[in-house]
Amino acid sequence: MTGNTLRTFALLAGMTALFMGIGFLLGGTAGALIALVFAGGMNLFAWWNSGDMVLRMHGAREIRGDENDPALRQYFADTQHLARKAQMPAPRVYVIASQQPNAFATGRDPSHAAVAATEGLLRALSREEVQGVMAHELAHVKNRDTLTMTVTATLAGAIAMLANFAIFFGGNNRAGFLGSLALMILAPLAAGLVQSAISRTREYEADRVGAEIHGNPMALASALEKIERMARGMVNEEAERNPATAHMFIIHPLNGQRMDNLFSTHPDTANRIDRLRQMAGTAAMVRSGPWGPRGPWG
Structure with a gap:
């Protein structure tokens, strides 16, 4: 298991713990258990759908x-080839x-995957x-990032929803009204930071693998x-x-709104x-070496 994979699992565990912590503040031990069951159900739903x-x-x-459309036929054929x-x-x-140029991949595993590109990108x-x-998006599929990213989005949305519930029960939970107010603000913020960290970790790896796939x-x-x-000029x-x-x-799509840059989900x-560019330079050096692309033992 790679360092990036271990880090991703640790961040997902932290997000789940945060979700359970909010449940504990709202309803004690029973609330934490309900939150855990709820998180498991959401992750199962996210995995399947x-x-x-x-x-x-x-x-x-x-x-x-x-x-x-010839451009769409070409896009389809090239994706199949890759x-x-x-x-x-x-x-x-x-x-x-x-109209904003962008793309993403999704799906629970490589056998149930999909890639999508905007008309603006094509x-x-x-x-x-x-x-x-x-090739970058196919790398996400091959690395099974698509499931991780969807589960992360589901948990982040649920944390924000649960934190908003806290303010309505501010007088009847362990945090009190002021604690509930702080929770409503800080919990989604923490979830967003974890979500961003997971995404940044996976983007560099998808760039590397995607470049290898394409060549x-x-x-x-x-x-x-x-x-x-x-993308910075389009909403x-x-x-x-x-x-x-x-x-x-592939590129943060919310760049049309300045405030969205504060917590970018991308490196x-x-x-x-x-x-x-470093990858391209290394590949060029190998190709131009005295023994060709596979070295003296090729």
């Missing part, structure tokens, strides 16, 4: 290889009617850049640079209505691009 749930939130439309290259099941392919990026983005790290680097620049309406899903996108794009 994660793909369709997020796709419906963003109004995604499934596409196939017989689309009338999945074969990554030796994984072909995901369902979706398009979202948003128009703004070159074919190779779109391939780089899709050209600079295609993804170029795509990230374009998406970051354009993604569906993402604004469902902020708990923001961490699933700094410049750092991601630098890492991809």
